[in-house]
Amino acid sequence: MKTDVQVMLQIGFVVMQLIMLLALSPFIVGVIRKVNARLQCRRGASLLQPYADLAKLFDKQPVISSTTSWIFTAAPYIVFASTVAAGLLMPVFISHTPLNFAGNIIALVYLLALGTFFLILAGLDAGSAFGGMGSSREAIVATLAEPAMILSILAIALTAGSTNLSTIVHQSALLEGMVLAPPAHLMALAAMFIVTLAETGRVPVDNPATHLELTMIHEAMLLEYSGRYLALMEWAAGIKLLVFLTLLVNVFAPWGIATEATPLALATGVAVYIVKVTGLAVIIGVIESMFAKLRLFRVPELLGSAFILALLALVFFYTLRG
């Protein structure tokens, strides 16, 4: 009987994590837009506007390009599924996430890459120049971001002695067996932050609010989408943003996360988590307002520096530990 309760509890956690990812991601998008608006002395749309946008898009009749294949209509579901699956692998409000065994950090990165792959295909499928342009640029940004991301997470993983996200987060939450190497951590954090901006298509790498096709990356791939397909793509982009923010706050600042399954710890975990990701979203909004978008061929320099930072984090980890 006890194991049955345990299993039900674990399933409950998965469902709760799923609902949180789905429900919170439009809000985070709303927060960033709001911060951008306020810094431009506009009042900005309501924080709930992204929810209304999604509901409207789901309700609209989609228009599908007649030159496309089944890839075009399948891609939104695959992109959505891969992003959600990646989100379920990482700890959100409880450090021992039930699905942790199904994949470690590499699996998470590669699940997101699965989404990127189909996004690139979707961009090419409609046969317009803009979609191809977006796909081509997404390919180079994703290519350069991946090594930096893997190295920066490895620097943290080595400290925890595991590449399982739950173990990393749990250990650093309890500071158990973690000899803190602040320079290594800070550098890995900086690297990971740059990667986050690149992977989620924020300024200075991409501009999610642009209306000029020639400067688009992510939006260019979605140009031909409408209706429910667009809704799924936009939602997936929001979830991807939330996944990266969660990784940042939980790996580098896991304080407050529930380390055991008591109601109080869970409640604190959820509350602290929402506060932390909202705070990080505000920071991203501020950064977006402070910087201009980089030229595409300056992006490699930015991501190159992220790679070097991650590499230095690794060197510091070993040399400081002796």
Added chain:
Amino acid sequence: MTTLLTVLLGCYLLGGLLPLCTSRPHLQNSLAHSSAAAGGSAGIALGLGGLFAAQPLTISVPSNIPYLTCALRLDPLAAFFVLTISLVGLAASMYAYGYVREFTGRVSVGLLGSLLNGFLLSMTLVVLADNGFFFLIVWEVMSLLSYVLVVTEHERRGVREAGLFYLIMTHAGTAFIILTFLLFAQESGSFSFEAFRHPDQRLPEGLRSIAFFTALIGFGAKAGIVPLHVWLPYAHPAAPSHISALMSGVMIKTAIYGLIRVYFDFLEGQFPWWWGFTVLSVGAVSALLGVMYALMEHDLKSLLAFSSVENVGIILLGIGAGMIFHTYGLDELAALGLLAGLYHTINHAAFKALLFLGAGSLLFATHTRNIEQYGGLLRRMPWTGLCFLIGAVSIAALPPTSGFVSEWLIFQSLFLSVQLPTLFLKLMLPIVAAILALTGALGLACFAKAFGLSFLAQPRSPQARHAVEVPVSMRIGMGFLATSCGLLGLAPMLVVPLLDRVTAPFTGVTISGKVLALDGWVVAPVTVEFSSISTPVLAALLVGAAGLGLAIARLLRKKTPARYSKTWGCGLPLTPRMEYTATGFVQPIKQVFETIYQPTVKLEQEFLEQSKYFIRHQRFHSTIEPLIEQYLYRPVVTALLGAAERLRVIQAGSLHLYLTYIFVTLVLLLLWAG
């Protein structure tokens, strides 16, 4: 087991001889390819049997030639490679039944089928050989048969050149393998592998290291490691596609077999750490350069050939990591590295053969290999498209496919460098992991290009517009490999125990119980605490999440069906010329990595006389510099040709002069001997 082996040899021999006895192409085709398929099926059974046998099967037929015995030995390592060869061989022979129609009238179908059987037989014998002499003979037969198959379309100049290049490189490689074997034979006094394995006395350290390098060069030339890969992107695409699939899928794996055999079997025992590190570095360079050149290639088959260089590099990363752990006595991790490398070996055999067969289908349907001429083929060739997509997703190592499992295991064995005692290696292995990450990301871009620009959007040429789906037998061949890819990815619990039996004799430990945790549902690098993945669960998650997306969309939408309309072309009618081309797609990558590519662009424009703002016509030419050919091979070839030019003086063509040479040489030899 012996029966199976006899059946296998019999099928291939019959398949090699029978088609030559009849002159009816249709009968030749059926005879050759059905016996090859039967041989392949027997090989799969033999491989599986050999993996589970308690004792290796040995057969020895003595001969009159000194040192030569036709000795065969089916140990787990050989059995694994027999399995890999037969798997791809079976698919290729089913595919070939439809594909060779392409060649009727130009090439004798019977000859082609007979050569296919011979090629499969020679590859199987290479991994079964248990005598150095016999190995070299079947190795040479394999090289020569593949050469003959490469020059099938010898009326084309490029094909002849590719064949010659291949012939030279493969023989240079064989020379180094002979050197390796001579070193062993010198110590053991025999050419039998059994004697190599247990010599009377171990080779001195210096000679062991020389044997390490000669084996690396000799087998590396066949495997296509950088910088010995230069022949591969010419030779593999030149052959008929089912042969390309065999060459890229399995022939280069016989070299991986040779390396493992020499390093872990003949040179067993403690070897210095820098051996493993050399293999690892060679692997990293091959992986990165291979994928970078693959990206720039717009000939689909050349792209796949370059990607083979990449994947051989990835396999060597696993083997190299295993060797380093072996040096430091970390047996379980050594087994893990080796197992990861072998897992990638069979995976690559399956998906690369699948992709080559897919490329062959495109060639069959459109008569071109140029990606720029494709487009819109998914709607015209749905089955080929689906199979190619499965291959592309697998080779891009995306979860939950087979490539993902093996690359993930290689990542983990690199990360576990944290257990090594030296700081240098602790730092270098994560850097190699970062190179692997970059390789993986470039591979994703490469196969997004290969699939996206071939199969999506509108056709960019009349051939592509009129393409139709290929015959059923070709689809069966591809479908078989696509299923194998799926099985290798989703059922690691079936694959890992097999691989464990291969690595156990070399490392002395069995790890399948530790690699497979939770009743086999989870794959872990020896310790579950360090990391774990479960591809079945990931697949279930993906399906579940996609179902959730579908349910939400269904719940929230009105009942109006989707409307179909043209893509927005900025007010102009949409033409295929508006699409992104393969060249355009990779342009940003070319520009970012221009130090490696060294691109040159030539633009010739001709203007109207009235105004330079109106162009009459223009030519755009873009090339990349093949660095290794330019700076490593060209000087050697130039020097060689220069020396030959100078030596021409003594070649006057007069018989008297040549007789004088012989006489002078004889006198000199007598003087020297006296």
